Amino acid sequence: MDADKRICGREPDSQFVELAAEVFSMLADATRVRLILALRDGEQSVNQLAETLEKSPAAVSQHLAKLRLARFVTTRQEGTRVYYHLENEHAAQLVSDAIFQAEHSLGGTPRHHHERDEVSE
Numbered sequence: 428m429d430a431d432k433r434i435c436g437r438e439p440d441s442q443f444v445e446l447a448a449e450v451f452s453m454l455a456d457a458t459r460v461r462l463i464l465a466l467r468d469g470e471q472s473v474n475q476l477a478e479t480l481e482k483s484p485a486a487v488s489q490h491l492a493k494l495r496l497a498r499f500v501t502t503r504q505e506g507t508r509v510y511y512h513l514e515n516e517h518a519a520q521l522v523s524d525a526i527f528q529a530e531h532s533l534g535g536t537p538r539h540h541h542e543r544d545e546v547s548e
Contacts, residue, residue, distance in 0.1 A: 461480050463518050465479050500513055500514055
């Protein structure tokens with residue numbers, strides 16, 4: 428069966444490398460990163476997200492449309508209001524890891540390493 432012949436997507440010659448680069452390209456915008464962070468705790472409307480990000484609803488809506496096309500977010504409609512939520516946990520994890528990497532670029536021991544030390548004590 429083909430299910431037994433799974434292709435590892437994490438090899439340098441993987442067919443998924445180009446798609447992964449497109450994922451990074453989609454996240455190469457601070458507003459979209461902020462939207463993913465805002466949606467970690469659950470669904471929100473465009474107006475709620477616009478208020479959180481201090482951006483216009485029109486600008487937030489445009490970014491959400493791109494995230495929806497890339498399948499980062501999905502929607503649920505209730506009456507005339509549309510609520511957005513993350514498609515799965517991977518987008519939030521990817522953004523968290525990118526922020527952790529950014530903390531490393533500042534030098535010293537990043538804050539997220541201090542949090543681990545406190546948990547293990």
